[in-house]
Amino acid sequence: MKRSACLIFNPAAGQSNPEQDLALIRQLLEPTIDLEIRLTTPELDGAEIALEAVSRGVESIIASGGDGTLSAVAGAIVGTNIPLGIVSRGTANAFANALDLPNTIETACETILGGLTRVVDAGICNGKLPMVLLAGVGFEAETVEMTDREMKNRWGMLAYVLSGIKQLNNLERFEAEIETEDKIVTVTAVAVTVANAAPPTSILAQGPAGIIFDDGLLDITLVAPENKAGAIAASYHLLQTALTGNASDRDDIGYMRAKKIKISTDPPQKVVLDGEIIGMTPLFIECVPGGLTVFVPRVEEPPVTEKLTGLSDIKVVLK
Ligand SMILES: Nc1ncnc2c1ncn2[C@@H]1O[C@H](COP(=O)(O)OP(=O)(O)OP(=O)(O)O)[C@@H](O)[C@H]1O
Numbered sequence: 017m018k019r020s021a022c023l024i025f026n027p028a029a030g031q032s033n034p035e036q037d038l039a040l041i042r043q044l045l046e047p048t049i050d051l052e053i054r055l056t057t058p059e060l061d062g063a064e065i066a067l068e069a070v071s072r073g074v075e076s077i078i079a080s081g082g083d084g085t086l087s088a089v090a091g092a093i094v095g096t097n098i099p100l101g102i103v104s105r106g107t108a109n110a111f112a113n114a115l116d117l118p119n120t121i122e123t124a125c126e127t128i129l130g131g132l133t134r135v136v137d138a139g140i141c142n143g144k145l146p147m148v149l150l151a152g153v154g155f156e157a158e159t160v161e162m163t164d165r166e167m168k169n170r171w172g173m174l175a176y177v178l179s180g181i182k183q184l185n186n187l188e189r190f191e192a193e194i195e196t197e198d199k200i201v202t203v204t205a206v207a208v209t210v211a212n213a214a215p216p217t218s219i220l221a222q223g224p225a226g227i228i229f230d231d232g233l234l235d236i237t238l239v240a241p242e243n244k245a246g247a248i249a250a251s252y253h254l255l256q257t258a259l260t261g262n263a264s265d266r267d268d269i270g271y272m273r274a275k276k277i278k279i280s281t282d283p284p285q286k287v288v289l290d291g292e293i294i295g296m297t298p299l300f301i302e303c304v305p306g307g308l309t310v311f312v313p314r315v316e317e318p319p320v321t322e323k324l325t326g327l328s329d330i331k332v333v334l335k
Pocket residue numbers: 026027028029030031055056057058059081082083084085086105106107108109110168291
């Protein structure tokens with residue numbers, strides 16, 4: 017029987033031509049998969065379309081758009097076991113990069129056609145909001161708020177970097193209390209980030225480097241420089257940890273892992289969840305182990321290191 021999927025497509029995402037993108041996706045997928053195509057609008061986001069598709073019992077869901085659309089769709093299907101295909105067409109493509117997924121239309125469609133799925137963790141924020149990538153308190157939220165559509169169109173990924181640099185001039189330190197299932201940490205910080213998965217470009221999440229997205233735990237990074245120069249040095253260092261995969265060893269950066277995290281701050285700080293400002297602290301996040309099933313590229317088999325079969329008189333005795 018032919019496979020089927022609801023394709024949720026944001027025609028306004030990214031900087032490419034949406035008609036051409038949609039035509040290419042259809043050309044690649046439709047020979048194998050019956051697609052029900054649903055377009056997002058400013059009033060109808062990916063989450064609403066996905067929830068409705070889930071209630072109709074769809075076989076699989078494919079989301080195509082920028083990080084906003086991908087996170088909204090993924091969030092809506094957390095806990096459903098419905099496999100999700102990701103076709104990134106946004107500015108930063110953090111979602112695909114964080115989950116090690118391909119980020120061209122061709123390779124993304126190939127991955128979906130391959131049919132291989134993997135279960136990854138998700139998170140639930142304040143008891144109701146799904147989280148796939150990360151929640152940022154403080155600096156990151158301020159940066160996201162400053163990066164508007166016009167800047168993204170003009171500068172692409174660089175827009176976030178420019179906002180980050182501008183934001184360094186208004187660096188605000190705050191008192192944070194972070195409570196996990198086994199400890200309470202208090203610290204004066206400029207950013208607290210809780211990540212389920214994070215691309216290397218989300219530098220404020222990179223304290224531990226190599227964030228594991230299927231270990232049933234969330235990674236918390238505390239960034240606590242004393243001034244602007246320290247913040248620049250800490251940011252550069254975190255970029256290095258992301259690129260080399262070696263955890264941070266700076267004194268003004270801390271990290272830990274936990275299943276449940278409550279963050280309170282004084283004064284209250286803005287919170288950004290998967291790229292959207294959702295309000296102010298306090299914030300409670302819980303890991304949902306195995307909450308999301310995604311189509312993934314074929315995993316490279318590890319190289320064969322032993323072969324003892326086929327030799328006519330060989331005997332192997334296990335010790
Ligand atoms: N048909 C549409 N016309 C105009 N805007 C739309 C439409 N559908 C969705 N949107 C808007 O698109 C935004 C989400 O965009 P999305 O994150 O998918 O792409 P992006 O902003 O280009 O990507 P990125 O976040 O990676 O920069 C939402 O603000 C939503 O209101």
